[in-house]
Amino acid sequence: xxxxxxxxxxxxxxxxxxxxxxVLHAYQELRAEGLIELRRGRxxxxxxxxxxxxxxxxxxxxxxxxxxxxxxxxETLSAYVKEIAHER
Numbered sequence: 001x002x003x004x005x006x007x008x009x010x011x012x013x014x015x016x017x018x019x020x021x022x023v024l025h026a027y028q029e030l031r032a033e034g035l036i037e038l039r040r041g042r043x044x045x046x047x048x049x050x051x052x053x054x055x056x057x058x059x060x061x062x063x064x065x066x067x068x069x070x071x072x073x074x075e076t077l078s079a080y081v082k083e084i085a086h087e088r
Contacts, residue, residue: 006044009027010023030044031044
């Protein structure tokens with residue numbers, strides 16, 4: 001798998017107009033979840049653990065598209081997904 005490097009925290013903060021500490025906190029959470037590795041002086045690199053989430057993203061996008069076509073609000077769709085997840 002190829003190495004995907006994320007932008008620096010400073011670049012992300014500037015582009016989003018948020019405090020750099022907010023971005024650093026988010027990077028720390030992603031690291032704690034095993035989705036990125038933080039490398040001093042080289043930034044953050046996406047790990048292979050993130051690959052299944054990319055596939056899941058496509059599935060969720062399809063679900064959201066179908067939900068919108070049925071006229072469901074995001075809140076209703078979310079509640080429906082949570083209900084089914086709790087049943088499993």
